[in-house]
Amino acid sequence: MNWALINSTRHAGASNVRAGVPVRYRHSEDQLAHYGIEMEFNGPIQRQWALTLLAGILLIAGFGFALNTLLGRKGA
Structure with a gap:
């Protein structure tokens, strides 16, 4: 965490921080400990999420391709 992030529009409570709450x-x-750890590992977390999403999309596409290939053989 840094002061610029806490005061930016990405932080929902930025107006409260500026008001001195x-x-x-x-x-x-x-919560603060969790947020700090989350921000420290934000890059690796987002990278892993993107790789998991890509793997899921490829898996769905692979199943669709295999199913279409299988159904195409039975109809011929």
């Missing part, structure tokens, strides 16, 4: 009214210590 203490963070303890919006987040618990556990």
